[in-house]
Amino acid sequence: MTLKEFKNSIEKKNSLSFAKENGTLIPPYFHITEMGLKTKSFIDCGGVVREDSKVSFQIWTSDDFDHRLSAFKLLGIIQKGEQVINESLDNLEIEIEYQNSTIGLYNLEMSGNNYILTNTKTDCLAKEECGIEVIEEEINECCSGTSCC
Secondary structure, eight states: OBHHHHHHHHTTOSSOOEEETTSOBOOTTOEEEEEEEEEEEEEOTTSOEEEEEEEEEEEEOOSOTTOOOOHHHHHHHHHHHHHHHOSOOTTSBEEEEEESSSEEEEEEEEETTEEEEEEOOOOOSOHHHHTOOOOOOOOOTTOBTTBOO
16 A cells, blocks of 8 residues: 555545554554655665665554544644655555564555454565566456466
């Protein structure tokens, strides 16, 4: 989900609800403790220099069980962040930091009324250089609907 998609969806909400991909709800008394621009410059195992930028939010919970972050307040946090960062962030993907046994990094999707923290995965960006066979999925046009021919 991009920041623009996130902002558009928040504008239509009265309350905010986050859950992990496995269905575990983030307690409703969560805080957004950080919003930022995270830029990573790196070289992949094939020798290609790359750069990746994401809008990062940190979700944190404490023992203030009555705390509730409103959609309006979250939009205010985002607007302040955009002013301070002073770059166009709308088309960047969102990355969520949330505490597990260590800080987990998640993508963000929408499902029903919940924002879903989806698991991120590592991948080799230079499979051909590393000798890893790249398998293209074969698409069979007659396979559609509920059965294959």
